[in-house]
Amino acid sequence: MKRIAVFLLTIISSMNMSASVRVVTTLADLADLTQRVGGDRVKVDYIVRGDQNPHFVEVKPSYMLKLKSADLFLIIGMELELWAPQIVDGSRNSDLEVVDLSKGIKKLEVPTRVDASQGDVHRFGNPHYWLDPRNVRTILGEIVSALSRISPDDEAYYRANAESYLENLDAKIAQWEAAMKPLSGSKVITFHKSWSYFADWLGLNVVDQVEPKPGIKPSPGHTAELIQKVRKGNIKAIIVEPYYDRSASEQIARAAGTKVITLATSVGGVDEATDYISMMDYNIQTLTTAFQ
Ligand SMILES: [Zn+2]
Structure with a gap:
């Protein structure tokens, strides 16, 4: 009886372990959104505090440690995080999947000619797209896909969480638009x-x-x-x-x-x-x- 109990406990704890996807994001906003989608089946950490400039982050060994044991690294992309490749290299985590969330975004201020000579940090367009809440639907779509690649059995769970969050967000968007009209x-x-x-x-x-x-x-x-x-x-x-x-x-x-x-x-x-x-x-x- 005792042996069966121990056996069951082992199965349950190994199920929990396999169900937890380890995610690191660059921005705190992405950590919040990933937590909403992943619920108790993800462990989320982030790099940049909200009171830090995301363009200029001093690379620290502790950031590489965060990535060392992660499955996914979610970034805004469009060169917002010029410092990100350095911590990915430093983590020496060959299994890490880096996901650029800008893929499906309708980008603004994309120059017809790239000119970095004057130190412009938006040389591939404006990367601050997360500040339009209508873009959160696209971001969550990418997060659902990324988590589901790591843990396919949880796809329906991620999708349901994302839909319920977006329903709430859509109601807030309507309120914000009315207040600002x-x-x-x-x-x-x-x-x-x-x-x-x-x-x-x-x-x-x-x-x-x-x-x-x-x-x-x-x-x-x-x-x-x-x-x-x-x-x-x-x-x-x-x-x-x-x-x-x-x-x-x-x-x-x-x-x-x-x-x-x-x-x-x-x-x-x-x-x-x-x-x-x-x-x-x-x-x-x-x-x-x-x-x-
Ligand atoms: Zn900027």
């Missing part, structure tokens, strides 16, 4: 070009960036130009990501009479952004308050 066409300046997909979704008019080019620090000349632009043009706010220095933006706002607001680009970017939906809730709430 009166503000459609409002002019803003953003620090970095993080908001192109977000603005495209909500009909915001992003007239310029505080950075002269994506990844290039503010310059006195460009800042002076922006002060003139804000003075002429009814700019509602300057949107700054949590990890950028605010001084150039504050200087423009003071000189030209507008305000600086912080919106989260990722889960954990502000305290209120504990998951993808609460991040978007925070951003929409902050915008509607600032534009009143």
